[in-house]
Amino acid sequence: MTAYLAHFLVMVGIYAILALSLNLLIGYSGIFSLAHAAIYGIGAYASALAALKLGVGFWGGMAIAAGVGAFASALVAIPSLRVAGDYYVVASFGLQVVMLAVFMNWTDLTNGHAGLPGIPRPKLFGWVIDQPFEYVFLAAAFAVLTWAICRRLTHSAFGRVLQAIRDDEIAAQAMGKNVVLVKIVIACISSALGAMAGSLYAHYITYINPSSFALHESIFIATLVILGGSERLAGPIVGAFVLLAIPEALKFLAIPDTVAAPMRQIIYGALLIIFMLVRPEGILGRARARAQ
Amino acid sequence: MRTILSAFFTFALLAGSSAATAQPGPIKIGAILPLTGSGASYGVWMKGGAEMAAEEINAAGGIAGRKLEVIYEDHAADASKAVNAMRRLVEVEKVPFSLTSYSAPTLAIQPIAVQNKVVIMNGGGQSDNLANKDYLYNNIPVVSNEVGVIADWLAKEKKLASAVLIVANDEAGRNAAKTFRERYGAAGGKVLAEEQVALDATDFRAQLAKVKARGGDLLFISSYGRNVAIIADQARELGITLPMAGTSWILVPEVMKSKGAEGILTTRLPFDPNSAFAKKFKDKYKTDAGFFAVQYYSATMIFAKAAQEAIKKSGGALNGEGVKNAIESIRAFDTISGKLVFQANHGAVMDIEVGTLKGGKVEVEKIIKAAP
Amino acid sequence: MDLFLQLAATGLVVGSLYVLCALGWGLIYGTTLHFHVAHGAVFTLAAYFAYAGQKLLGLPLAVAVIGAIVAAAVSGMLIDLFIYQPLERRGAIRTTLFIASLGLLTLIENLLAIIFTPDPLRMDVGWLADAVQLGPVFLTRLHLVSMTTAILLFLALMVFLKHSRWGQAIRAVSSSPEMARTVGIDLRRVHLLTYAVGSAISAPAGILIAMDVGVEPYRGTTFVLLASVAVIMGGIGSIPGALLGALFLALLENLGVWKIPSEWQSTISFGVFLVFIVVRPRGFFGRKIQSAEI
Numbered sequence: 033m034t035a036y037l038a039h040f041l042v043m044v045g046i047y048a049i050l051a052l053s054l055n056l057l058i059g060y061s062g063i064f065s066l067a068h069a070a071i072y073g074i075g076a077y078a079s080a081l082a083a084l085k086l087g088v089g090f091w092g093g094m095a096i097a098a099g100v101g102a103f104a105s106a107l108v109a110i111p112s113l114r115v116a117g118d119y120y121v122v123a124s125f126g127l128q129v130v131m132l133a134v135f136m137n138w139t140d141l142t143n144g145h146a147g148l149p150g151i152p153r154p155k156l157f158g159w160v161i162d163q164p165f166e167y168v169f170l171a172a173a174f175a176v177l178t179w180a181i182c183r184r185l186t187h188s189a190f191g192r193v194l195q196a197i198r199d200d201e202i203a204a205q206a207m208g209k210n211v212v213l214v215k216i217v218i219a220c221i222s223s224a225l226g227a228m229a230g231s232l233y234a235h236y237i238t239y240i241n242p243s244s245f246a247l248h249e250s251i252f253i254a255t256l257v258i259l260g261g262s263e264r265l266a267g268p269i270v271g272a273f274v275l276l277a278i279p280e281a282l283k284f285l286a287i288p289d290t291v292a293a294p295m296r297q298i299i300y301g302a303l304l305i306i307f308m309l310v311r312p313e314g315i316l317g318r319a320r321a322r323a324q
Numbered sequence: 325m326r327t328i329l330s331a332f333f334t335f336a337l338l339a340g341s342s343a344a345t346a347q348p349g350p351i352k353i354g355a356i357l358p359l360t361g362s363g364a365s366y367g368v369w370m371k372g373g374a375e376m377a378a379e380e381i382n383a384a385g386g387i388a389g390r391k392l393e394v395i396y397e398d399h400a401a402d403a404s405k406a407v408n409a410m411r412r413l414v415e416v417e418k419v420p421f422s423l424t425s426y427s428a429p430t431l432a433i434q435p436i437a438v439q440n441k442v443v444i445m446n447g448g449g450q451s452d453n454l455a456n457k458d459y460l461y462n463n464i465p466v467v468s469n470e471v472g473v474i475a476d477w478l479a480k481e482k483k484l485a486s487a488v489l490i491v492a493n494d495e496a497g498r499n500a501a502k503t504f505r506e507r508y509g510a511a512g513g514k515v516l517a518e519e520q521v522a523l524d525a526t527d528f529r530a531q532l533a534k535v536k537a538r539g540g541d542l543l544f545i546s547s548y549g550r551n552v553a554i555i556a557d558q559a560r561e562l563g564i565t566l567p568m569a570g571t572s573w574i575l576v577p578e579v580m581k582s583k584g585a586e587g588i589l590t591t592r593l594p595f596d597p598n599s600a601f602a603k604k605f606k607d608k609y610k611t612d613a614g615f616f617a618v619q620y621y622s623a624t625m626i627f628a629k630a631a632q633e634a635i636k637k638s639g640g641a642l643n644g645e646g647v648k649n650a651i652e653s654i655r656a657f658d659t660i661s662g663k664l665v666f667q668a669n670h671g672a673v674m675d676i677e678v679g680t681l682k683g684g685k686v687e688v689e690k691i692i693k694a695a696p
Numbered sequence: 697m698d699l700f701l702q703l704a705a706t707g708l709v710v711g712s713l714y715v716l717c718a719l720g721w722g723l724i725y726g727t728t729l730h731f732h733v734a735h736g737a738v739f740t741l742a743a744y745f746a747y748a749g750q751k752l753l754g755l756p757l758a759v760a761v762i763g764a765i766v767a768a769a770v771s772g773m774l775i776d777l778f779i780y781q782p783l784e785r786r787g788a789i790r791t792t793l794f795i796a797s798l799g800l801l802t803l804i805e806n807l808l809a810i811i812f813t814p815d816p817l818r819m820d821v822g823w824l825a826d827a828v829q830l831g832p833v834f835l836t837r838l839h840l841v842s843m844t845t846a847i848l849l850f851l852a853l854m855v856f857l858k859h860s861r862w863g864q865a866i867r868a869v870s871s872s873p874e875m876a877r878t879v880g881i882d883l884r885r886v887h888l889l890t891y892a893v894g895s896a897i898s899a900p901a902g903i904l905i906a907m908d909v910g911v912e913p914y915r916g917t918t919f920v921l922l923a924s925v926a927v928i929m930g931g932i933g934s935i936p937g938a939l940l941g942a943l944f945l946a947l948l949e950n951l952g953v954w955k956i957p958s959e960w961q962s963t964i965s966f967g968v969f970l971v972f973i974v975v976r977p978r979g980f981f982g983r984k985i986q987s988a989e990i
Contacts, residue, residue: 111970123973298807531953
């Protein structure tokens with residue numbers, strides 16, 4: 033049972049990183065991405081493959097993961113962020129579909145649906161981190177690091193430009209800011225951090241396959257951000273804690289798993305609708321009337 | 325440091341789990357099965373078989389006086405769900421043993437089994453990669469035995485010289501296809517084309533149109549579960565008149581009832597639909613028993629035997645290592661389908677039958693005896 | 697060559713489903729500017745309504761189908777009335793509306809998974825399921841019904857928008873909501889009507905899937921996002937554009953399989969989409985969405 037609580041806390045840490053990094057897009061830049069699970073998966077696969085095939089271990093794997101994640105994101109961001117927000121939603125969904133197909137079908141590399149077993153645990157100064165509660169500290173350390181990076185970013189001059197773009201893109205452009213470049217940079221940073229979470233996950237579970245990185249996972253991460261509150265940095269962390277606790281609570285209700293999994297999703301969906309109806313502006317920042 | 329942390333977490337959880345203290349309660353084992361999804365029909369058989377075995381064991385006084393309790397988990401053919409289920413079984417339920425099924429899920433949980441010294445027994449998955457794995461026992465032959473038999477039979481006796489393949493893009497489907505290419509090639513056959521399909525897809529027309537264009541004498545379906553029925557139906561609908569073939573895992577109710585799959589050539593592993601077991605299964609679950617029901621009944625019985633032995637040896641305690649040692653020392657188990665001997669590769673050998681699916685039944689043409 | 701014709705025919709069959717979905721979604725998007733992903737749920741609901749009507753209530757096929765289309769139209773209206781309109785009254789931004797829509801999609805899909813299981817459920821269509829051979833091409837009768845339905849509903853929609861009073865109101869709102877308001881058109885009522893028409897047009901696509909290969913609860917998400925790709929490519933606000941965009945995608949996906957391995961089929965559309973928005977962000981016909989509109 034202690035192992036179970038530790039497992040819960042590790043997952044909270046990993047999802048907190050995912051939510052914090054996605055919040056750089058949703059909360060601070062007004063860009064809605066449906067591809068964060070793909071980025072998470074890219075990180076997990078890059079790191080796992082680097083460790084299994086190149087033998088670089090956890091730390092090298094994580095560095096490679098962050099680089100590959102940022103690169104993949106740039107590929108999509110450069111064409112689609114030049115145009116309007118709705119395009120990015122669809123383009124990011126495209127990235128999600130394409131990456132899932134890559135995980136699934138590039139079998140020589142990813143082993144397809146069968147996945148990659150036996151991913152090594154991280155080592156720190158020769159000490160293998162293999163106990164769940166040790167991993168809690170590792171995940172927490174990375175969550176804090178991510179939080180610090182996000183705080184640094186959003187409180188810098190760069191962060192103010194971001195918010196200016198989110199609130200009024202035309203005005204920001206008129207002020208001589210390179211809006212497209214700023215957006216692409218933030219998309220890359222967000223993805224590098226998200227990919228890092230993937231690396232943490234892969235080396236923790238020690239097994240990955242494509243189904244952990246499907247579309248519903250992207251929607252789930254976005255839900256963490258939105259329900260937690262995207263205006264504050266702590267919001268996504270709270271979101272991760274609360275939303276991950278829901279399925280754990282459902283386990284005590286002795287509902288069969290076939291019902292429990294959709295039940296979880298139903299609760300998330302209902303929460304999204306209720307939050308949007310009850311206090312949309314409290315979640316996504318100041319009330320901004322539709323530009324009509 | 326570790327003990328302090330453990331103590332802390334134990335304390336934090338005391339409120340939630342008052343019954344966590346160890347007391348000689350029932351022996352809990354896991355069963356990670358395809359209870360939903362395209363292979364749910366296998367799940368009905370597997371779960372039913374294990375359930376019947378557990379009931380019989382408990383009615384006869386349990387294992388060394390302790391009741392046997394099976395905890396069922398669903399993997400829905402998805403290995404990551406199997407991993408989560410396995411972690412729960414190992415970390416929360418502390419099982420010494422779990423039944424498992426399907427190739428990819430079993431391969432995914434095997435490292436966890438080794439790490440935690442928990443024995444897993446697979447009665448359904450057939451990938452060749454399942455052989456020779458620590459803490460994993462298969463009371464079923466790997467698929468290469470069956471694929472080898474049918475590839476030979478198709479090429480040499482049925483004189484079907486060239487084949488096109490539809491392959492499920494998972495561990496089991498791809499592994500069977502790989503063996504088919506090798507053995508069919510060695511027997512003089514030629515594989516003209518191969519198209520991969522997703523196990524949970526429902527529309528295979530593009531893939532079928534592509535293999536149809538390559539001609540050939542035979543369509544070999546290297547897939548399993550419900551989707552074989554859909555593939556067969558859509559193949560006929562697209563005007564593919566070639567004979568079709570598969571291995572024993574296509575024998576689920578959906579396929580046996582489907583119009584398109586009528587006449588499909590297939591292997592079968594020994595199963596007697598008129599046995600006492602099959603009758604009892606039918607009475608209890610109101611559905612016909614299949615091969616996999618016997619498999620999981622037997623696997624549960626094998627566990628009971630090994631656990632009894634392990635408890636005798638240790639003088640009371642039961643853990644995965646003890647079960648493993650007991651299986652290794654007993655090796656030959658009497659099951660309702662005959663004697664089962666675990667081979668050096670941790671697998672089993674069985675007679676393999678080949679025949680044609682007609683009117684919902686396999687008409688056996690030939691039996692290839694297992695090497696003694 | 698036979699393979700090419702067969703793939704083209706399969707492409708047209710799949711295309712007719714994409715067309716129906718894209719027409720409905722595109723009409724709603726072009727008129728209300730709501731990024732209505734829950735349209736995917738409405739279209740799946742229609743399929744389950746029809747399935748339940750035939751299999752659980754034992755209604756004749758035609759009655760079940762018509763009932764399901766009406767039910768889908770009502771569902772679309774209810775979503776606008778109880779979710780989108782309250783949100784708009786509070787001055788919600790478009791992202792808020794999109795998130796609520798996403799929530800609704802998740803909610804309905806999973807509710808269906810609990811009620812009907814995640815397995816595909818197929819309706820009985822009797823002799824419609826029989827194969828027909830047209831030269832080298834094999835299809836089922838149902839596939840011919842799909843294509844006919846798509847053509848007829850497209851024509852009906854064009855006539856409705858051009859020649860009926862309500863259709864003209866929809867067009868007025870679509871081209872300029874402010875102008876429509878000043879000439880006394882009630883935007884809310886036009887939105888409601890748009891949801892009814894849009895949902896009713898897409899409903900047959902879901903039902904046809906239930907008849908052909910069976911309906912699954914999570915089918916709608918991919919369909920609605922493919923529809924959005926088709927609409928953006930065809931040009932937002934253009935009904936013929938949506939038709940062409942949808943057919944283009946379906947043919948591309950199916951003919952693409954001719955030369956590339958079929959497991960990559962699902963990625964073709966989105967790969968092309970990424971190229972497309974770089975080259976021609978306006979679509980084939982129609983207007984470009986500016987960031988400032990959001």
